[in-house]
Amino acid sequence: MTPPTAIRGWLGRVRRALRGDRGAVSAELVIATPLLLLMLLAIVQFALWSHATHVAQAAASQGLAVARAQNGTAAAGAASARQLLDQLAAGPLDNTVVAADRGPVSASVRVTGTATVVVPFLSLPVHAEATGPVERLVPDLEGR
Template sequence: MTASPRRLRSDRGVVVTQLVLVVPALLMMGLLVVQFALVWHARHVAQYTAQRALAAARVEDGTAADGRMQARRSLAALGSRVLTTSSVTAERTATRTTVRVNGVVIRVLPVPGLVLHASGTASGPTERITIPAGGQP
């Protein structure tokens, strides 16, 4: 018996093969979009935290420790799950205050060695009382 040409060209099983190849690729692309959305969000959380910490540290009676404490509170309220392993540095001089917030973004993609960082920096003049040059206001 010979096989008919109709049986040799059967498309049977092709859909399963396509699904096995296409679905993981689509899933990976979707996870990649979610991962970079989390990076974008974590950068905004870090920047907002740095700005809040700067506002606390730069006031006349404020200290760098006040800025770090405010940053920790902001991170606990906003980004403790998105921005992990965070660090806060605050520097205050007589004229300038700077706060930096760094952290590691939570990982969605199961890629070994993938470590994405997010950071935010805020800097501004330190508030202080000054006397006009002429001696009288």
């Protein structure tokens, strides 16, 4: 049983139209897959950058706590920040530099570095700073 002429003509047009799209899905996948993977790597890169920023801020805060203590020094604050970085930053933070200053009134600790690179040629800088007053013993003026 053969289909009527109108249906045969319509089926022929559909077959010819579909024949022209052969390989289109493969071409779309060749373009879409690398873009999707690049977007996924970019998400991972920015998550690592965020984690590295938090680690640097924690190290700067730890160093400040030591540097601003009553008998603390800038060197002790920098050493404390470096010790915390050695414990926490084995993965997310590279090329770290710790600088600490302590004056008569305030102390500060700065941590800089770069986030671990996941996406080639995308090196994201990390900077954290903590500043606070130096702790001083104030004599009791009321004599208690």
